[in-house]
Amino acid sequence: MQKISEMNLKTPRLGAFVLKLFLSICMLVFASTAFAAEQKVVKIAFRAAENGFDPQQIEDRYSVGICENIFESFLTYDWLARPVKLAPQTVEKVPEGEEGGTLYTFRIKPGILFADDPVFKGKKREMVAKDMEYAIKRFRDPANRSPYSWLFEDKIVGFDEFVDKMKKANKYEYDTPIEGIKVLDKYTISFKLREPDYNFLYFFAMPIVVPVAREVIEGYPTDTRGHPVGTGPYVLKEWVRRSKIVLERNPNYRGHTLSTEFADPNDPWDQAAIKALAGKTLPLIDRIEVYPIEEEQPRFLAFMNVQHDYIEETPLQYVQELYANGQLSSAMQKRHVQRFPEMQPEITFDTFNMDDKIVGGYKPENIAFRRALVHAHDRPAEIAIIRRGNAVPVTSPIPNGVVGFDPTFRTMEQEYNPEKARALLDLYGYVDKDGDGWRDMPDGRQIILEFKYRSSEEASRQQAELWTKNLNAIGIRMTSVSQQFVDLLKDRKVGKYQISNVAWIADYPDAQNFLQLLYGPNTNISNDARFNLPEYNKLYSAALKLPDGPERNKIYREMNRVLTAYAPWAYGVQRLFSHFINPWVLGYKKHPILYTSFRFLDVDMAMQKASMQ
Amino acid sequence: MSAVLTNTPTAAPLHQASPGLWTLAWRRLKRDKIGMVSLIVVVFFLLLMLGSYAGIVAGNWSKEVGVSYANPSFMAGAENLDAVKAKVDANAEKIPYVDLSDIDPLAPRYKEWEERTAKIKITETPRSDTLIFGGDKWGRDVLQKAIKGAQTSILVGLVAALFATVIGTTLGAISGYMGGKIGDFLEWFYNIFTSIPYILLILAFAAVFSSSPSLAPYRGVPMVVAILAFTGWTGIYRLIRSEYIKHASREYVKAAQAIGATHSRRMFVHILPNVSHVCLVQLSQHVVQFIKAEVILSFLGLGVPVDSVSWGTMLAEAQSELVIGKWWQLAAAGISMAILVTAFSMLTDSLRDALDPKIK
Numbered sequence: 001m002q003k004i005s006e007m008n009l010k011t012p013r014l015g016a017f018v019l020k021l022f023l024s025i026c027m028l029v030f031a032s033t034a035f036a037a038e039q040k041v042v043k044i045a046f047r048a049a050e051n052g053f054d055p056q057q058i059e060d061r062y063s064v065g066i067c068e069n070i071f072e073s074f075l076t077y078d079w080l081a082r083p084v085k086l087a088p089q090t091v092e093k094v095p096e097g098e099e100g101g102t103l104y105t106f107r108i109k110p111g112i113l114f115a116d117d118p119v120f121k122g123k124k125r126e127m128v129a130k131d132m133e134y135a136i137k138r139f140r141d142p143a144n145r146s147p148y149s150w151l152f153e154d155k156i157v158g159f160d161e162f163v164d165k166m167k168k169a170n171k172y173e174y175d176t177p178i179e180g181i182k183v184l185d186k187y188t189i190s191f192k193l194r195e196p197d198y199n200f201l202y203f204f205a206m207p208i209v210v211p212v213a214r215e216v217i218e219g220y221p222t223d224t225r226g227h228p229v230g231t232g233p234y235v236l237k238e239w240v241r242r243s244k245i246v247l248e249r250n251p252n253y254r255g256h257t258l259s260t261e262f263a264d265p266n267d268p269w270d271q272a273a274i275k276a277l278a279g280k281t282l283p284l285i286d287r288i289e290v291y292p293i294e295e296e297q298p299r300f301l302a303f304m305n306v307q308h309d310y311i312e313e314t315p316l317q318y319v320q321e322l323y324a325n326g327q328l329s330s331a332m333q334k335r336h337v338q339r340f341p342e343m344q345p346e347i348t349f350d351t352f353n354m355d356d357k358i359v360g361g362y363k364p365e366n367i368a369f370r371r372a373l374v375h376a377h378d379r380p381a382e383i384a385i386i387r388r389g390n391a392v393p394v395t396s397p398i399p400n401g402v403v404g405f406d407p408t409f410r411t412m413e414q415e416y417n418p419e420k421a422r423a424l425l426d427l428y429g430y431v432d433k434d435g436d437g438w439r440d441m442p443d444g445r446q447i448i449l450e451f452k453y454r455s456s457e458e459a460s461r462q463q464a465e466l467w468t469k470n471l472n473a474i475g476i477r478m479t480s481v482s483q484q485f486v487d488l489l490k491d492r493k494v495g496k497y498q499i500s501n502v503a504w505i506a507d508y509p510d511a512q513n514f515l516q517l518l519y520g521p522n523t524n525i526s527n528d529a530r531f532n533l534p535e536y537n538k539l540y541s542a543a544l545k546l547p548d549g550p551e552r553n554k555i556y557r558e559m560n561r562v563l564t565a566y567a568p569w570a571y572g573v574q575r576l577f578s579h580f581i582n583p584w585v586l587g588y589k590k591h592p593i594l595y596t597s598f599r600f601l602d603v604d605m606a607m608q609k610a611s612m613q
Numbered sequence: 614m615s616a617v618l619t620n621t622p623t624a625a626p627l628h629q630a631s632p633g634l635w636t637l638a639w640r641r642l643k644r645d646k647i648g649m650v651s652l653i654v655v656v657f658f659l660l661l662m663l664g665s666y667a668g669i670v671a672g673n674w675s676k677e678v679g680v681s682y683a684n685p686s687f688m689a690g691a692e693n694l695d696a697v698k699a700k701v702d703a704n705a706e707k708i709p710y711v712d713l714s715d716i717d718p719l720a721p722r723y724k725e726w727e728e729r730t731a732k733i734k735i736t737e738t739p740r741s742d743t744l745i746f747g748g749d750k751w752g753r754d755v756l757q758k759a760i761k762g763a764q765t766s767i768l769v770g771l772v773a774a775l776f777a778t779v780i781g782t783t784l785g786a787i788s789g790y791m792g793g794k795i796g797d798f799l800e801w802f803y804n805i806f807t808s809i810p811y812i813l814l815i816l817a818f819a820a821v822f823s824s825s826p827s828l829a830p831y832r833g834v835p836m837v838v839a840i841l842a843f844t845g846w847t848g849i850y851r852l853i854r855s856e857y858i859k860h861a862s863r864e865y866v867k868a869a870q871a872i873g874a875t876h877s878r879r880m881f882v883h884i885l886p887n888v889s890h891v892c893l894v895q896l897s898q899h900v901v902q903f904i905k906a907e908v909i910l911s912f913l914g915l916g917v918p919v920d921s922v923s924w925g926t927m928l929a930e931a932q933s934e935l936v937i938g939k940w941w942q943l944a945a946a947g948i949s950m951a952i953l954v955t956a957f958s959m960l961t962d963s964l965r966d967a968l969d970p971k972i973k
Contacts, residue, residue, distance in 0.1 A: 297932055317933050364718045371719065385681050385750050410708040423729035427722060458933055461919060462750070468920045469675075469751070480919050481832070487824075565717040 039286040040603050042309050042585075043612075045299045048485070049242040049292040052225025054217075055208040056138040059147035061505065062292065064207050065595035069247055069288070070115075071210035071230030074106050074132070075201060077593055079600050080270050081262030083403075084509050084593055086205055090127065090231065094201065101196035101547070106132075106204070108187040113252040115235045117227070119219035124252070127231050129189040131211035133181055134174060138212070141172045150516070150525045151203055156180035157192045174214070198547045202508030207594070233283045233599055245290040247598070255281040258587075258600060269340065269589045276587030276602045284602045294456050303580065306335075306612050309603065310581040310588065316390045316459070319578045335611075336583035341576060342590050345401035346505035347394045347514065348572035350377070350467070351529045356498050358447060362533065362566065365442060368428040370567040373499075374414055375421035376474045377570050378466060386462045391573035396560040397514045399574045401592060403548050404511025404556050411564045414571050421474050432475065439475045448477045452491065452500040455482035463501050492528040501572075502528065509593060510548075511556055515540060518568060531568040584608040634890070634968075641967040648963025654956035661760060662767045671760035674753060674922065680740045682939050683748030747941035749930065758922050759945040765923035767953070769837050770904035776842035777903075778896045781849025782885075788850070789857025790880050799850075806847050814844050815906060819915040833918045837910055841903045849895045856888040890968035897961040901954050908950065924950050 050063040055071055058064060076089040086094050092107045106129075114125040139146045140153075140163050152159055158179030166172045180192040193200060203209050213229055220227040228236055233253045238246035258277040263270040277284070291308075293299040296315035303311035314322070322332050323339050332339075352370055354360040359370060383391045395414060398405050425431070429442035440446055451467050453460040464480035471478045483491065491497050507513050516522055519540045520532030539559045546552040563569070581588050584607035590597060632640070642648050664670040714720045746756040788799035806814065818840045822828055828836065860866060861884070869883045904924075910916035911925025919926075924946045931943035 297936060300936065315933075318936055321937055364722075367718050381751075408708055410710055411713070412710045413713065418735055419733040420726070420730050422733050422735075423726055424719075427726055427729055465751075465919045472920070478920075479832075481823075561711060561713055561716060564711070565713050565719075 040284060040605060041287045041289065042285050042598060042601065042603060043289045043291070044308050044310060044312070045302055046245075046290055046292040047296075047299065047313055048294055050245060053228035053236060054144075054224040055210050055212065055228075056135060056141075056146050056148075057144050057225060058208065061595055066236075066245055066247070066290070067210070067228065067230075068207040068232075068594055068596050069234040069598055070228045070232045070236060071207060071212070072112075072232045073205050073207055073210050074108075075205040077205060077591060078259055078262050079591060080258070080260065080264070080273065080589065082264065082592075083401075084591075085262060086201060087259065089205075090211075097196070097198070097200075099192075101198055101200075102193040103190060104193075104200060105184070105188065105190040108132075108189075110187055112231050112254065114213050114216075114231055115229050115250045115252055117216060117219075117229045119213075119215045119229075125213060125215075127211055127213075128186050129183045131213055132189055133183055134214050134217075135210060135212050136181060137172075137174055137178070138217070142167070143172065147525075148206075148208060150522060151206075151209070153525075154521075155193060155197065155200075157194055196545050199508060199510050199512050202510060205593075206507055234288065237287075242292055245292070247288040247290070249283065249286050253283075255283075256599070257282060273587040273589045273600065277600055283599050285598055288598050296458060306582070309585050309608070309612075310579060312579040312590070313577045314580060316386075316388050316575065316577075319390055320388055322580055323578060332580070338581045338583070338588075340579040340581060340588065340590055342579060342592070343392075343400060343574060343576050344505055345399050345509060345592055346503060347397060347399045347574055348501065348503040349394075349397070350463075350499055350501050350570040350572065351492075352568055352570075353495055353498055353528075354530045354532070354568055355495050358441065358445075358449065359498050360530075365428045365430075367566055368424050369430060370570075371413060372421040372424040372430070372474070373471065373476075374567055374570045375417045375424070376470045376476075378416050378418075378470050379414075379572070380416055382463070382466055383573055386459050386466065387573060387575060390576040390578070392576070394571045394574050396571070397517065397563060397569065398511040398556065398560070399506075399514070402506050402509045402511055402514070404553060406553065406557060406560065409557065409560055413564050413567070418470075418474055425474065425476075437475075438477050448479060450498045451478055451480040452488060452497045453480060453482055454485050454488055454501070456485070460501055467499070493524060495524075495528075495530050500528075503572075506593060512544065515543070515556070515559060518563065529568040531566070533562065533566060536562050536566075582608075582611070584611065638890070638964075638967040642963055645963045645967065647959050648967070651956040651960035651963065654952065655960055658763060658767060658953050658956075662764045665760050665764040666768075671757040671764075674757040674761040675920075676738075676754075677752040678738070678741060678754055679744045679748035679752040680742055681748070681750050681752050682934075683740075683742060683744045683752055685747035685941050686743045686745055688743075688747075746945055747939070749942055750934070755942050755945045758927060758942070759924070759949050762922045762924045762927050762946060763949060763953070765834065765917055765921060766904050766907055766925070766950070767900075769834060769841070769907045769923070770900045773838045773841035773845065773903045773907075774896050774899035776838065777845040777899055778849055778892055780842060781846035781895070782853050782892055784846070785850040785853025786857050786880050786885070789854035790861050790876070790884070792858070792861075796854075799854075803847055803850055806844070811844070812909070815840060815910065816913075816915070818844055819910060823915060833921070837907055837916050840910070841906055845899055845903060845906075849892070849899070852891055852895060853888060856891055857884060860884045860887060894961060894965045894968065897957060897964060901957045901961070904950070904954060904957075 046062045046065070048060065048062050050066060051058050051060050052063055053067055053070060055064075055067050058067070072090050074089060074091045075086050075094055078085045078087040088094055090108055090112050092109055095104050095106055097104060108127065108129055110126075112127045114120070114127055116124075136152060138144055139151065140149050140159070154160060156178065159181070162176065162178045166176075180194075182190045182192070184190060191200070210230065216227060216229040217224050226239060231253070233250055233256070234247035235250045236245070237248040238244065257280070258273065260274050260278055263274060265271070291302075293302065296318070300311070300315055300318045302308050303314075322329050322337070328337065328339060352359045352373075354362075359373070360366065379393055383389065383393065392400075393414075395411055396406065396409050400407070425439060430439045430447070432438060433440040433444050434446070438447065449471065451464050453464045455461075461482065464482075468478045468480060488500065492500055492502070504514065504517060517526055518529060518531045518536065519527060520534075520537045523530045523532060536559060539555050539562070543552050543555040543559070546555070579590055584604040586602040586604060587600060588597060589600065642652075661670065665672075714723065719726070740752055744754045744756070746754070746759075749755055749758060784799055784803075788796045809817070822836050822840060823832065831839070857880075866879055866883055869879050874883065907916060907923060908925035908928060911923050912929045916925050917923045927942055927946035931940075931946065934940070935943055
């Protein structure tokens with residue numbers, strides 16, 4: 001890109017211009033082919049388009065996935081340890097909570113450099129404690145509208161007061177100190193919390209809680225999303241919005257290694273990763289090309305036509321083409337493709353708007369109505385037909401794979417049972433009052449429910465179909481509206497919906513990350529159900545102050561019971577994803593919390609070249 | 614002799630009226646074999662549509678009569694997805710249920726609830742393994758779906774074409790007949806519409822319509838009709854306008870003016886019948902175009918709602934089914950659409966030939 005814009009377009013003589021153009025194209029072609037011959041390149045597709053790479057402004061998984069490679073959080077997860085385990089990344093060690101879990105001090109390793117950027121004016125720029133302080137403050141700068149501002153709300157001593165003061169002054173001063181965030185010296189920063197929080201360290205393993213250089217943010221004030229500058233292994237080389245993202249090695253990066261301490265000796269993936277990567281200075285891949293392809297079929301076909309190195313989260317309706325009855329299809333066996341199954345720490349659910357005049361409310365008849373809808377929803381059909389059997393039903397908001405998951409929690413109230421649904425509606429007076437053949441509210445109002453779903457996803461549409469069908473079967477009318485993902489998120493946030501389908505994946509592996517979605521004070525931030533039950537809120541606050549253990553699990557069980565009774569959500573499933581990997585991709589292992597695997601990957605270039613288009 | 618004289622046959626031809634435009638056209642059409650076959654096909658589809666509208670055919674399209682992706686009867690024996698569902702059911706864990714009675718606000722009426730539940734029995738009809746032309750993912754009969762889909766698609770095509778023709782003809786008549794400032798204004802208006810690529814224009818309209826909350830009750834079929842009518846009138850407008858410019862200065866219009874006919878009378882009572890064959894041809898051409906456009910809109914998810922079916926939604930579903938080898942929905946929707954569209958186009962061709970007085 002750079003080369004073409006540098007060309008002298010003002011050359012007066014056309015002949016000379018054409019000659020120059022020709023020569024530069026020749027050079028460009030020559031240079032790129034010569035260069036490509038020695039570069040290790042990985043090409044893959046993302047399921048959805050990215051939004052930009054300003055860590056403190058984004059929330060979608062795909063943009064965050066790119067940030068994982070450009071920025072570095074203080075902590076990260078040990079790559080092979082299962083269940084996941086925190087490990088230091090840019091700090092010397094994982095800090096212990098002091099003062100009863102309210103004080104955390106991080107010591108940054110000296111000498112970590114940001115990638116080069118024109119704003120640094122040719123000088124090397126070291127990452128220091130102040131950069132993290134700046135980043136944390138950015139989360140609550142109204143200008144950033146961070147969807148993750150809740151991480152630091154009601155959390156750090158003096159932060160809320162600071163934000164209030166700034167709001168009154170109508171500006172946001174980064175130089176004003178905050179009591180609870182102390183930069184002790186160039187490399188040391190400490191956080192003082194209002195109350196103990198045993199999940200606080202997990203925040204520092206999130207790829208959005210990362211230090212950023214103030215010069216960069218202020219140097220590109222209108223386009224911070226397009227100018228990510230971090231300390232991580234890769235830099236953003238090329239970005240064609242919503243169609244191509246190219247990452248290349250960061251020359252300033254110090255390198256990392258694969259820790260094998262917690263590897264499972266019986267896991268073939270772990271052993272393959274160790275064989276391919278152990279002892280080497282990573283990363284090994286020089287260039288990564290990511291193509292966001294929202295439509296499922298083309299993304300699948302790109303893998304089938306060997307245009308991509310691997311496919312993650314293969315659309316569930318196509319999985320059985322590649323893998324059925326416990327084995328790979330013969331075509332895949334011939335290609336020596338491997339399948340990596342993954343049950344991610346996620347859940348899908350249908351959320352009811354608790355403020356709505358028909359599906360909302362906390363009175364017994366309101367609860368009965370929601371519970372009837374839940375009973376009417378044919379989840380076995382969803383699993384068999386929409387998910388093609390690649391899913392298990394969930395029984396609480398806490399999925400398998402996060403701390404606090406309770407495998408013994410099973411409830412009748414969330415099971416498909418249309419007879420019970422009808423009986424319950426009859427019992428509480430939701431019967432046909434005006435003789436049009438459809439049920440009405442006990443007070444005579446008509447019921448026409450509206451289901452909002454995401455437009456570009458086939459499974460979402462099928463979900464709408466299933467709900468409509470199931471509710472019609474028990475005498476309730478439902479219409480459905482499709483919306484673009486971004487608009488849908490917005491409408492849900494402000495409560496402009498009745499019922500909608502949602503999927504949530506863990507930001508960090510603790511039940512709190514899921515239970516906060518129903519915590520009353522999180523309404524308008526992350527609590528789309530607008531569920532606000534004092535009983536539940538109290539339990540939530542109590543659980544927050546406890547470390548993982550039987551005592552906290554007891555509270556979680558109680559919360560699950562309350563949610564089952566009040567039914568602000570109809571629980572969906574936990575999907576079993578299949579990732580398919582071509583044989584030349586070495587050391588592949590998907591991490592359950594982190595989204596991308598580029599940093600721990602190698603390719604057999606000869607084999608790749610022979611097979612790929 | 615006298616008897617012979619009274620029986621003179623010469624008088625009859627003198628009194629016989631010469632056949633009108635429509636009679637002649639019908640005669641010419643009858644001679645056109647392709648035209649007649651097309652007409653029969655189109656009428657057949659229209660009858661099918663009326664039948665399905667009245668609930669005589671395909672009334673049960675939404676009933677799930679087969680297993681998921683039931684095979685077509687000519688392919689019985691191929692594997693289907695039912696096995697998957699059975700496996701899922703068998704895997705259900707046998708852990709005791711959690712008791713909620715101490716916190717459940719519904720607990721006081723548990724007993725009543727149970728009693729009522731016992732009285733309700735939902736009988737599920739047994740699902741068949743094969744259907745005539747296969748089943749879709751929910752196990753609905755694809756053939757019935759195609760018929761029901763025809764109803765939506767043809768209805769949308771016809772009504773939208775009718776509206777577009779009315780809009781195009783009215784504006785074209787005003788512009789062509791009046792000319793001057795009004796004509797210029799309408800030309801400008803027309804240019805705005807034609808300067809935007811057609812599909813893009815449809816999508817823009819669809820986006821505006823579907824995001825406006827005040828239009829929410831009209832979502833679905835009425836919205837698709839409106840979108841197509843508002844974007845599709847331009848071609849008709851242009852043709853009618855040129856016809857009106859030509860006719861406005863003809864003697865019969867001048868004569869009408871001389872006996873005191875008003876402008877609107879001259880436009881719609883005198884000129885319109887003389888250009889109506891153009892309208893008719895345009896109408897049928899647009900039916901075809903709009904059936905295709907509805908398919909595109911529904912395919913893109915901007916068309917009919919999820920609980921109704923059109924050929925477009927069938928094709929959209931078929932997109933992912935094809936990869937897993939379930940081709941029958943695509944075939945059913947594709948073939949019926951191809952037949953109707955071809956027949957309608959041929960008919961339009963024949964109609965144009967039949968209605969053009971210059972062609973003998």
